[in-house]
Amino acid sequence: MRFRSAAVAALRGLALAVFSLAGSIVLIVLTVVSGVLMVTGVGAFTTPWVLQGVRWFANVRRALAAEWCGVRIPAAYRPFPADLRTGATGQIEKLGHLGKDPATWRDLRWLCVDMTAGFLTALLPAAFFLYPVEGYAIALGLWRVLPDAGIYWYGFVHLTGPLSALAAALLGTVLLAIALRFNPLLLRAHFLLTRALLAPAERDLRQRVDELTRTRHDAVDTSAAELRRIERDLHDGAQARLVAVGMSLGTVEALMEKDPVRAKELLARARSDSADALAELRDLVRGIHPPVLAERGLADAVRALALRMPVRVEVAVDLPGRPPASVETAAYFAISETLTNAVKHSGAERIRLDVGHRDRVLRISVTDDGRGGADPRGSGLTGIERRLGTFDGVLAISSPAGGPTLVTMEIPCALSSPKTSSSSGTA
Structure with a gap:
């Protein structure tokens, strides 16, 4: 032997x-x-x-x-x-x-x-x-x-x-x-x-650990900032309107017998304020976690997001299952921020969104036919990079002067269901 x-x-x-x-x-x-x-x-x-x-x-x-x-x-x-x-x-x-x-x-x-x-x-x-x-x-x-x-x-x-x-x-x-x-x-x-x-080398591994630690800290800071934003929106928006509704109802109660016409006007205003408060609460909830994302997944959520854009957005999604909920949320808001940046700053008339999963990586690409010249150090793109970094994801940008601009995002993840969910469309 x-x-x-x-x-x-x-x-x-x-x-x-x-x-x-x-x-x-x-x-x-x-x-x-x-x-x-x-x-x-x-x-x-x-x-x-x-x-x-x-x-x-x-x-x-x-x-x-x-x-x-x-x-x-x-x-x-x-x-x-x-x-x-x-x-x-x-x-x-x-x-x-x-x-x-x-x-x-x-x-x-x-x-x-x-x-x-x-x-x-x-x-x-x-x-x-x-x-x-x-x-x-x-x-x-x-x-x-x-x-x-x-x-x-x-x-x-x-x-x-x-x-x-x-x-x-x-x-x-x-x-x-x-x-x-x-x-x-x-x-x-x-x-x-x-x-x-x-x-x-061990040095490379330490650098990787330091990078992951930084992204985790960025995620914590981002979460804290998001909580402060929600608190501010509630205080300045829905809460103020609800307080106004309460005050109007108190005045209506006092004027019901003395001045019915004035009381009806205040009731109408209170109804309008309550409707506005409800709309703001719905927008706030949608900003925290869109209901369509939780109920129907990333494919339908990004299609609904594309429909709200003021420019034409072509959407192609091929996901054989659903990513983890936290990855879905990060991907959704990263896509939302990227589309918003394209609409605001690129002057694009057409945007293409592709979402797929291969080799245990969720891949997202957003291409627009705008003027190009996107600054990778801009606050919007930096925020997206930090959001993706929480999940060990990466952001790549190609935006030569004159366009087109291509933003690519990758998030390592596994899918939770073997069922196939493919969709494509134009908004």
Whole structure:
């Protein structure tokens, strides 16, 4: 059993050594050449392909590490934006995304090590297992031929006669014993070295934790501000109208017998104030959590939202189920704010809203044909980014001068129901 596992580790190590040396050299040369071509502009188009090749090469090593030695190496690549364009512009955007991803630089650093230390650590199991064959061949008579060719060494044994040939056999036996005992561990050491270079650094993880902590604090601040807004709206709106209604009814009670005409006028005003108070309460409740969102889900809620917009809004929703209620609420208000910004600031005549779910991510895109030039640092877009950040979501904006503007939002989530809910329409 040990012999079989040592042999398997040796063959795998030999394959890895060849694979790592050849693949790393080719990819490093391509990366350098593509980087040099950046000065001519050609590299901007070739570099994304080369870096994706490096990423594929690293993912193959991750798969082998998990399958052969049970070593899990997290990928931690940032996903490409959903609004990534095609053609030359898309290649440039892809290059920028890859350049900002720390995992890209980890992959390149690993390539340099993989062709040196990685090659040696992969070769060790094969060397310990196969090198003893030469020692046994020397002991069986090869030593009679080799000295005639000049000075010959097997390891640290200088071959001069039968005794040195026996020493070579003993050295080969020691190496084989090491292979039988340690070959699987040596192969695992190669993958542990790979993991040390490819896995996210603790600093990156701390930065991620800090970012999540900040977004949670932003969410708490946003919730507190929302509560203050609700309190202010109640105090200045519905509460004031209800107080006026109470005062009017008190006056009506006093004038009922003395001045019936005046009393009827006050009753009519009280009825109007109560209707206005009810409308404000309904608007307030809708601002907290729209009833249609709770009752019918995100698809119908965004369609109803689009109907209230003063410009034409095309809506396409494809959700095989419903996201969690908190995600639905965040997505709804993010869409509402984005549509409102498009109507107010872009001068658009047509807006396109797409909502879908794929790879456990809720994806939302809002495109308008307005003048473009949206400021990502604007308070509205910053508020949307904070809202999405609460759920580890991201916001991407493409708004060149002259338009069009594309706002993409992604929120990681699972859907709660397997039923299909697809809808599309125009408001």
